Amino acid sequence: MIILLIAAAISVAIAVIRPGGGVEEFIDAGAILCIVLINAILGVVQESRAENALRALRKIAAPSARVLRDGHLQTIAARELVPGDLVILEAGNYVPADLRLVETANLRIEEAALTGESVPVEKEAEKVLAGRCPSGTASTPPSWAR
Secondary structure, X not given: OHHHHHHHHHHHXXXXXXXXXXXXXXXXXXXXXHHHHHHHHHHHHHHHHHHHHHHHHHHHHOOEEEEEEOOEEEEEEHHHOOOOOEEEOOOOOXXXXXXXXXOOOOXXXXXXXHHOOOOOEEEOHHHHOOOOOOEEOOOXXXXXXX
16 A cells, blocks of 8 residues: 555656646546545455454353352353352353352263363262362363253
8 A cells, every 4th residue: 555655646746747737647646546545445344344243253252151140040141150159051051160069960071171081071069078079160061961
């Protein structure tokens, strides 16, 4: 774009310096400036659309959690979780935060991203009573849960 602006400036300079007017150079300079202007407008429009698309993708990708809060089942953003929320995990959900398991039925968590374990790890809430504290770790998906 800078080269086009330099070319337009040279065309105007030639038109001014040249004896007899140089109308063709003014037309060339005007055409170049119109192309630069159209290019700038299209760039701004595309940038705006790209920012809107990125904003929409961030909104879609924001992790959420189904929780039992104040006796009501609701879906909230994972960043709004507070101690005391009971998170409901199902197959296909991501574990939205580090959790203490209270009740499980056939819960297996895919921990490959954390431990390299190739097989989902079974979690049982009953082991809390035996002194072991199973938990779901944030951003790991359950492969089987109820």
